[in-house]
Amino acid sequence: MTIYFYKVNEPYGCFSNFSPHGVFLQDKHWQTVEHYYQAQKFVGTAEATTIIPVIYAVKTPEEAAALGRDCTRQVRPDWEQVKIPVMREAVLQKFLTHKDIQAILLSTGDTILVENSPTDYYWGCGVNKTGQNHLGKILMSIRQQIRSVYTAENCC
Numbered sequence: 001m002t003i004y005f006y007k008v009n010e011p012y013g014c015f016s017n018f019s020p021h022g023v024f025l026q027d028k029h030w031q032t033v034e035h036y037y038q039a040q041k042f043v044g045t046a047e048a049t050t051i052i053p054v055i056y057a058v059k060t061p062e063e064a065a066a067l068g069r070d071c072t073r074q075v076r077p078d079w080e081q082v083k084i085p086v087m088r089e090a091v092l093q094k095f096l097t098h099k100d101i102q103a104i105l106l107s108t109g110d111t112i113l114v115e116n117s118p119t120d121y122y123w124g125c126g127v128n129k130t131g132q133n134h135l136g137k138i139l140m141s142i143r144q145q146i147r148s149v150y151t152a153e154n155c156c
């Protein structure tokens with residue numbers, strides 16, 4: 001079985017990085033995982049001190065994503081190497097912080113999770129479902145990680 005998620009206001013919308021679940025990372029409370037993820041693209045760059053506070057403060061994850069995807073700005077040179085660990089850390093923090101959605105994630109058992117983005121073939125599956133689905137893979141790995149902690153705590 002597979003669970004497809006994408007829009008925040010549809011079933012399993014809490015799995016989207018655009019869902020309104022804040023995360024505390026790097027001494028700051030970020031409104032959404034998307035705000036944090038987009039801001040990390042510019043850490044250490046010449047524009048960091050101007051663009052990161054703007055991304056941090058915008059009201060919606062859509063605005064944060066638009067700023068982070070603006071190709072007139074250069075992202076950090078190691079972005080391709082670090083973007084998966086950056087995303088994983090933020091998504092893990094989200095599901096450790098918000099127990100209600102942690103329960104939803106655990107309730108999916110071993111079901112395959114897929115970000116059903118029609119345009120994103122990296123984080124999602126893309127319109128023809130052939131994408132790499134890295135967000136779904138991260139969610140499944142975090143689900144396993146949280147489950148292992150509970151199993152260890154209840155053991156013996």
Ligand SMILES: Nc1nc(O)c(N)c(N[C@@H]2O[C@H](COP(=O)(O)O)[C@@H](O)[C@H]2O)n1
Pocket residue numbers: 006007016017018034037065068069115117119120123124135
């Ligand atoms: N809701 C939503 N709208 C989109 O347009 C999307 N591409 C996604 N997917 C998320 O977008 C983020 C990736 O952004 P970059 O392309 O790396 O800038 C990531 O959070 C995907 O899960 N979601």
